[in-house]
Amino acid sequence: MGRRATLRHSLVALIMMGMVALLAQAACGSDPASTGDEWAVGPTPRAATTAAASATPAHPGQANYVTHCAACHGVSGEGQPNWFVPGPDGLLPAPPHDNSGHTWHHGDGYLFQVTKRGGLAFVMPGQPSAMPGFDLAMSDAEIVEVLEYIKGFWGADEREFQRSASVGDPYP
Numbered sequence: 001m002g003r004r005a006t007l008r009h010s011l012v013a014l015i016m017m018g019m020v021a022l023l024a025q026a027a028c029g030s031d032p033a034s035t036g037d038e039w040a041v042g043p044t045p046r047a048a049t050t051a052a053a054s055a056t057p058a059h060p061g062q063a064n065y066v067t068h069c070a071a072c073h074g075v076s077g078e079g080q081p082n083w084f085v086p087g088p089d090g091l092l093p094a095p096p097h098d099n100s101g102h103t104w105h106h107g108d109g110y111l112f113q114v115t116k117r118g119g120l121a122f123v124m125p126g127q128p129s130a131m132p133g134f135d136l137a138m139s140d141a142e143i144v145e146v147l148e149y150i151k152g153f154w155g156a157d158e159r160e161f162q163r164s165a166s167v168g169d170p171y172p
Contacts (some may be wrong), residue, residue: 107169
C-alpha cells in the first residue's frame with residue numbers, strides 16, 4: 001500500500017472516530033459546544049435537563065419527567081414548535097404542558113391512559129399523536145407522579161379547570 005493510500009485510510013479512520021465520538025456525546029446528552037456557561041444568559045433546554053436530572057427532585061414525578069418526557073415536551077413543558085400542525089407523517093408533534101397547551105383541558109383518566117398506552121393507542125379523534133406508551137418504563141404510580149408534576153406548569157385557573165374535568169374522569 002502506498003503512502004497516499006495509507007494517508008487516505010488514516011483520514012477516513014480519523015473522520016469515523018470523530019463521528020462516533022459525536023454520536024456518543026449526543027446519545028449521552030453531552031454538548032460538545034458547551035462552554036460551561038449555560039446558565040449565564042439563561043437556561044437552555046439541554047442545560048436545564050442536565051441540571052434537573054442531576055439535582056434532587058423537588059417533586060416525586062420530576063426525575064421521571066426529565067428522563068421520559070422532557071426530550072419532547074421540554075424541561076419546562078414548552079413542547080415542540082407548531083405542535084398543533086401534523087408533521088409529514090401525519091402525526092402531531094409533542095404539545096406543551098404549560099398554559100399554552102391543551103394538557104390541562106383533559107381529565108386525569110385520559111392523561112393517564114395516553115401516557116400509559118401511547119398516543120396512537122389512545123387518542124381523541126383528529127389528534128393523531130406520536131407519543132409512545134410508557135407502560136413498560138414506569139409503574140402506574142410513577143405515571144401519576146409525572147402527571148401531578150406536570151400540573152405544576154399550569155396556572156391556578158388551568159389547575160382548577162383540570163380539577164373539574166377530572167371529577168368525571170379520575171385516575172384509574
